[in-house]
Amino acid sequence: DAGITQSPRHKVTETGTPVTLRCHQTENHRYMYWYRQDPGHGLRLIHYSYGVKDTDKGEVSDGYSVSRSKTEDFLLTLESATSSQTSVYFCAAGGTGANVLTFGAGSRLTVL
């Protein structure tokens, strides 16, 4: 979606290195989410944000941290990447009271 940009789109890294994925939105949505998508598991929520500096954990938050210093940016950090974090990561956003999400194009991360 043109309103949500993820970077990088592809990354290969080694076990133990830190990784930061960035999500940028131009729609001024209040809520932003990070999901990971893996075969057989579908979309699983990692963390979400309900405003600047307001974040909360999802079902698979271990090993991940997030930050949101501006409405438009939501960062996902893997402090020390592991092979189990090899996945496709999607950012999504929705407005106050909105009941639909708009997704980014995804970031494919490979941890060797």
Next chain:
Amino acid sequence: QKEVEQDPGPLSVPEGAIVSLNCTYSNSAFQYFMWYRQYSRKGPELLMYTYSSGNKEDGRFTAQVDKSSKYISLFIRDSQPSDSATYLCAMILNTGNQFYFGTGTSLTVIP
């Protein structure tokens, strides 16, 4: 038990067929129901959105919600090869913003 169950398929149909995709859910408090379409190596895109029970039609697509059975469906009429994608159902409680997704059904429409 997962909040939302969806048959992963894969489902393969000939062009022009009617396709039925389904999800069941366990939480009767869900009020908003969505279907997303995801092409290979792309992000999910919203296809249909319905509130509470009933049907909603948009072109060749019909979304149906049966809250008494906790069952939602997506029907695709006159299916086209361009409909080949993974379809994910999603739902949300009336309050709050926790979205629950099915695992997705992979559909292939054969020309």
